[in-house]
Amino acid sequence: MTTSTDPRVPGNSRPTLSVVIPMYQELDNVEPMVARVHEGLADYGGDWELICIDDGSRDGTGERLHELAERTGSHVRVIRLRRNFGQTAAMQAGFDAARGELIATLDGDLQNDPADIPRLVDELLERDLDLLQGWRRQRQDGLILRKIPSRIANRLIGKVTGLALHDYGCSLKVYRAEVIKEVTLLGEMHRFIPVWMAGVTSPARIGETEVSHQARQFGVSKYGISRTFRVLLDLLSAFFFLRFGSRPGHFFGSIGIVFGVVGALLMSHLLVVKFVLDENIGHRPMLFVSILFLVTAVQFLTTGVLAELLIRTFYASGERTHHRIRWQSDSATAGWKGRA
Template sequence: MTTSAVTHSAADGRPSLSVVIPMYQEIDNVEPMVARVRQGLAEYRGPWELICVDDGSRDGTGERLSEVAERTGPHLRVIRLRRNFGQTAAMQAGFDAARGELIATLDGDLQNDPADIPRMVDELLERDLDLLQGWRRRRQDDLVMRKIPSRIANKLIGKVTGVALHDYGCSLKVYRAEVIKEVTLLGEMHRFIPVWVAGVTAPQRIGETEVAHQARQFGVSKYGISRTFRVVLDLIAAFFFLRFGSRPGHFFGSIGILFGLLGGLMMTHLLVVKFVLGENIGDRPLLFVAILLLVTSVQFLTTGVLSELLTRTFYASGERTHHRIRWQSDPDAAGWSEGA
């Protein structure tokens, strides 16, 4: 059995579903989370599997997941990363292992309700979408530390990227596996998954729907106000890679040409002043500015050429994996829950 998407549907045509949950330092949430997922998908009329990814937890989350998996059955698959690689890498590990035609993701802190997943699957199919994003309209979080920064970030992301959604930060999403598997997640890109998906499918095939949200019961949040600043930096990176990811030479080259033109015009003016008007230009600040612009222009142009070479090398290598797995359930022994 491979980990590629498989067509395994019930009599009514419901597609196979993989539920991916990244978890870090969530030992108290393991058993209730698994129970909630099984309860929420009890009426799902199709085969499904649950993939829990332990992102290098040190509180015993990975061991607890393995214990629960032994009692639950082969449809619960556990992946344990060698160290804490971050939520983005944990999601990527889950996507790589997922075998379903659809993939759903949610956080492991019990704030998302797995019972929303079957409805979201139906809505994604009815609206013929490639990604359905959850919208925590009645969010049960701290106003100053979570809600206000999140609203600002959502508006900023939508303005810059053109993909306008109310709640980029909601981890409860449903994807078509064939689409999300075309996206390689790096760094902390999980915040911008709809933006990256828009790079491989039409933005019109990305939708959102209201979902339930509950206050955290166990453990502590892994996010704080500092996340706002990281979002701004990640947004700049997302904008660059979406617009110029496959042609970085155009980005650096455009700046280099602009600086070169400005420097060239200044030098032309100084040449006229020197040889036509006969004035001394050696002590003019404009001369040093022109020289600086021309040197900077050459640097940007050469950077553009080097970035083009690196981009072509990267795409030629086919490298996609940016995490290291310590242990995972045997894919050959993995099974499906046949649903209702």
């Protein structure tokens, strides 16, 4: 018998939920974070699990998570990566391990409020979305180092990608598992998850809603002003992969054709000058420019062919991740919180 998950129907339980939290050097936040997740989901009304990913911490975060999971119950699962692979890889590890119909993510620094998750779940279902993005409208961060660069980046991302959201950087999100698991996260892609999601679902099924935000109480922020420059580089990568990820030959080939046409026109003009007007072209700068354009065209065209071969090899290989897990809870014995 299938249970409806429509939150508008009284008595219906919510879908199974996996809460994924990547953590790096957050020893002091481990216990309060796990406690607040349990408080926030105490009245969730459905089965849920908590998946904490230790991204190669060296301050004892992984050990503390493991100890806490042993005391709390089998619904708290811990994944420990062999080294610090980055937040994107940690989130991918969590998505791979998640068993819920929905997946919620948030940072492990206690700035996101887990109590917002049930409301986001209801809103995602009610609006029939595949992704509901949190919007930290009242953001409790520094103006110069965090707020202003973030606002600039959000507007720039919206202009370039055509997906206008107020707060791409908010980690508090709720996804339909079947959709987010179609996205393979690599590099620093966690900043652009809504953009990558738009590649596998309609942008109309991606929404946002206001969420609460609190100042960091423990630990040290991992972000700085250098993040702004990385965002710009990641934005270029996101634009390329969204438009030409499955057909890179079109990108490089188009540039090669432009250079080739210009170079051919210049060379045709020089041939007319040489053989019709009988003038010397050996020392003309146009000759060297046309040769340069033709050689560049050949390079771009061959690069496009090689890129097509590589992308086909990549998809054929089935390789999904670049992180390596050191240890994780056994999903076969993992339980759900809230199961009767």
